[in-house]
Amino acid sequence: MASERREHLVRLAAELFAQKGFQATTVRNIADEAGILSGSLYHHFDSKESIVDEILSGFFDEIMASYRAAIDRGQGPRETIAALVRAAFDTLEPHRAAITVMQNDWSYLRGMERFAYLTKAEDEIEEMWAGTIRQGQRQGLFRADIDATLTYRMVRDTIWMAVRWYRPGSGLDPKTLAEHYLKVMFDGINIH
Amino acid sequence: MASERREHLVRLAAELFAQKGFQATTVRNIADEAGILSGSLYHHFDSKESIVDEILSGFFDEIMASYRAAIDRGQGPRETIAALVRAAFDTLEPHRAAITVMQNDWSYLRGMERFAYLTKAEDEIEEMWAGTIRQGQRQGLFRADIDATLTYRMVRDTIWMAVRWYRPGSGLDPKTLAEHYLKVMFDGINIH
Amino acid sequence: MASERREHLVRLAAELFAQKGFQATTVRNIADEAGILSGSLYHHFDSKESIVDEILSGFFDEIMASYRAAIDRGQGPRETIAALVRAAFDTLEPHRAAITVMQNDWSYLRGMERFAYLTKAEDEIEEMWAGTIRQGQRQGLFRADIDATLTYRMVRDTIWMAVRWYRPGSGLDPKTLAEHYLKVMFDGINIH
Amino acid sequence: MASERREHLVRLAAELFAQKGFQATTVRNIADEAGILSGSLYHHFDSKESIVDEILSGFFDEIMASYRAAIDRGQGPRETIAALVRAAFDTLEPHRAAITVMQNDWSYLRGMERFAYLTKAEDEIEEMWAGTIRQGQRQGLFRADIDATLTYRMVRDTIWMAVRWYRPGSGLDPKTLAEHYLKVMFDGINIH
DNA sequence: TATGAATGAGGTTTCATTCAT
DNA sequence: TATGAATGAAACCTCATTCAT
Structure with a gap:
């Protein structure tokens, strides 16, 4: 089913979508990159949309699994958020690549029936995070005068937008970024 | 130069670009909205690009002016950041609308020679913010163990991405959002 | 009727038509050159075609008059051809400018009902020249083994095409060109 | 590269360009003639310009080769000119068709960067012809009181402009035309 | 699996012309 | 005489997709 050839093509496409945007990437661009003719892509996928679908759903499946695992570990709110x-x-x-597409082509994809599942997943995710924050507030760990949902969105946007400037091998690695963000998020930039 | 008719058309276009994205909005969409034929738009603008240019540069001019005024007021770093x-x-x-376009069509616009000025403006802005943060660190107001640039980007992304979910007249107004973000940014979500 | 303003506009248009070709010159180009808006041209002319018509008919009127005068002078064939x-x-x-348009846009103009008079004038002109050559042949002045019509066309094309490379003030003036062409036409390039 | 289909399309286009002019011929005209949709042409060519380019460069390649062969045969100037x-x-x-396009659309094509090679080729050709004429003058075969370049241009224009009136199968064939032109060019129309 | 050719819809843009002011 | 806005037709070109081979 998921032949190697096919996976290779998906990766090529993902890279192009990330570089130029979904709409601006033509089926021919992808085919050129693969060294075949554009019509030949249709032996592997039934549409351009189905390619991006594969890219995004792969990512969402994984992130959802990770998030659920973090929640299910049943640690305290502070540890869970971290x-x-x-x-x-x-x-x-x-x-x-998938994250880049998700961020950059969000407005286009959001409008499509086919990608309604993305919105649904986002809602579920929002509930996981905001729920954890609220739990922390109830337990007196987090300040009561912040809005859980608003805070989640702050963090979410800040994380995913990093793909727009983050370059692998530039000294900063994702782990360092995570710790930096946790520092600011938990304690702010002020010295008290 | 900026006749009323023209300004009206720019506003209509901005709204459509924000709703559907720059690429997905056709010149005909804009003309339809204005009740004229698509060719007639070219009496006012010489290309679709020049419309979005007008939208974005208007926004950038204003935000730069505001930022410069804030810096020039010469207050302490904490007040300046606020x-x-x-x-x-x-x-x-x-x-x-302009912010939405800037966020959603960023990947498309970034690639165009014509919009190189956006990147240049972003760099200048980054320097304003990061410089202020570093000043605060030197004055012992902000923690020394955070990265000024990274912190700026966190804040920047979080602010602009708000256009993707912020709806005017939904109880939350921008002033409230600002105060919320300042609270988290300065002091974090932890209770100490 | 032929106000100065109008004549000025015709001259501007002729220059542009000569430089860029009739089709490639837009009504806006002409208006820009005149410092008015394109719509305003229509107070002077009822169409783009009527402008080029004025340019070409002016030229044809004059050349026909000159030719007729040369013929009517009743000199010998050799002097008449000269x-x-x-x-x-x-x-x-x-x-x-008019000659340039006639040469460069000939294929376009030829196809138009409105410019049928050009073809008619050309036929009349061909008859003048070829008739004179034939007269010279009958009088034993010109060789009998050349084709009068063919010879006329040689000369005609060679003359008018000069506009494609002739530049006023480049050392060569039209009088010199004429004498050169007469030399070759009458006696050839060979030394006998 | 040059598939049969493609060559067929080029020939159709050349015929239309010759009949109506390059600018006046639409891509749809060509497609209609070929019995396909206009967009389908872009499977074979990337622009209307690239079609005319193929037409003209084919002609120029051949004429240059013929000219070089004539020069390289190393005969006397009289024979070489002939x-x-x-x-x-x-x-x-x-x-x-190619010659017709070259003549009729010269003013349009000349202005385009892409067709700069035409001008370059013309210069090279001018040098071949004028050089041969000058050689004949030095050898005392051609009159010294004619201008070599001017004479070349006379001949050139007269030859190529023949496409505007020459019709195959009208009694006159190109060989006859050539001999006629040589007669006049070498010895003039006078009887001495 | 791939090619090569084509479709069909639609995109941006151009431009001569019109007309109320 | 000129402006400013618009028309309407058509131009070149793009591109996802189909399909016989």
Whole structure:
């Protein structure tokens, strides 16, 4: 089913989508990169959309699994939040292309029936994070005067947007980024 | 130069670009919205690009001016950062469409010679913010163990991405958002 | 009727048509050159075609008159041919733009009902020249083994095509060109 | 590279360009003639310009080769000039369409960066012809009181412009034309 | 699996022309 | 006479997709 050839093509496509955007990448671009003719791609996929679908669903499946594992570990809210942040940053390298597409072509994909599952997954994720934050508030660990959902969105956007400037092998690795973000998120930049 | 008719058309276009994305919005969409034929738009603009250019440069001019004013006020780093955050959030409503385009079509626009000025402006802005943070670190106001640039990017992404979910008239106004973000940014979510 | 303003506009248009070709010159180009808006041209002319018509008919009127005068002078064939050649070259400077348009846009204009008069004038002109050559042949002045019509066309094309490379003020003036062409035409390049 | 289908399309296009002019011929005209949709042409060519490029460069390659062969045969100037004239007339039938385009759309094509090679080729050709004429003058075969370059241009224009009126199968064939032109060129129309 | 040719819909842009002011 | 806005037709070109071979 998922032949090697096919997986290779998906990876090529993901790279192009990430570089130029989904809409701006033509089926011919992908075929050129693979050294075949554009029509030949249709032996592997039934549409351009189905390629991006494969890219995104692969990423979402993995991140959801990681998040669930972090939640299910049943640690305290502080540890759980840290685990979620770290899980997210851990995908930055292996799924860089998928995340880039998700961020850059979000407005296009959001409008499509086919990708409704993305919105659904996002809602579920939001509930995991915000729920954990609220739990921390109830337990007196986190300040009561912040909005859990708002705070989640702050963190989420800040993490995923990192793909727009993060370059592997530039001194900063995702683990370092995660710790930096946790520091600021938990304690702020002020010296008290 | 900027006739009323023209400004009206720019506003219509901005709204459509924000809703559907720059690429997915056709010149015909804009013309339809304006009740004219697509060719007639070319009486006012010489290309679709020049429309988005007008939208974005208008926004950038304003935000740069606000930022410079905040810096020039010569307050302490803490107050200056707060002023920058508030200045950014203050554009959220009047420039919602422009910000949305900037965020959503970033990957497309980035690749174009014509919009090189955006990158240049971003660099200048980064220097304003990061410089202020570093000043605060030197004055012993901000923690020395955070990275100024990284921190700026966190804040920047979190602010602009708000356009993807912020809806005017939903209880939350930009001022409230700004204060919330300042709280988290300065002091973190932990209770100490 | 032929106000100065109008004549000025015709001259501007002629220059542009000569430089870029009739089709490639837009009504806007002409208006820009005149410092008015394209729509305003329509107070002076009822179409782009009527402008080029004015340019070409002006030229044809003059060349026909010159040719007829040369013929009517009733000199011998040799002198008449020389007069025709000189008459043609004499238009090279004052009507350079018109001749250029006639040569360059010939294929386009030929196809238009409106410019049928050009073909008619050409036929009449061909008859003048070829008739004179034939007269010279009958009088034993010109060789009998050349084709009068063919010879006329040689000369005609050679004269008008000069506009493609002739530049006023480059040392060569039309009078010199005429004499050169007469030399070759009458006696050939061989030394006998 | 040059598939049969492609060559067929080029021939169709050349015919249309010759009939109506390059600018006046639409891509749809060509496609209609070929019985396909206009967009389908872009499977074979990347632009309308690239079609005319193929037409013209094919012609120029051949004429340059013929000219070089004539020069390289190393005969006397009189024979070489005759060979050049005959070589040119020999292209009149097989390359009628290309020559027509070259003549009629010269002013349009000249302005384009892409066709700069045409001007370059013309310069090289001018040097071949004018050089041969000058050689004949030095050897006392051709009159010293004529200008070599001017004479070349006379001949050149007269030859290529023949496509505007020459019709195959009208009694006159290119060989006859060549001999006629040689007669006039070498010895003039006078009887001495 | 791949090619080569084509489709069909639609995209941006151009441009001569019109007309109320 | 000129402006400013618009029309309407058509131009070149793009591109996801199909399909016989």
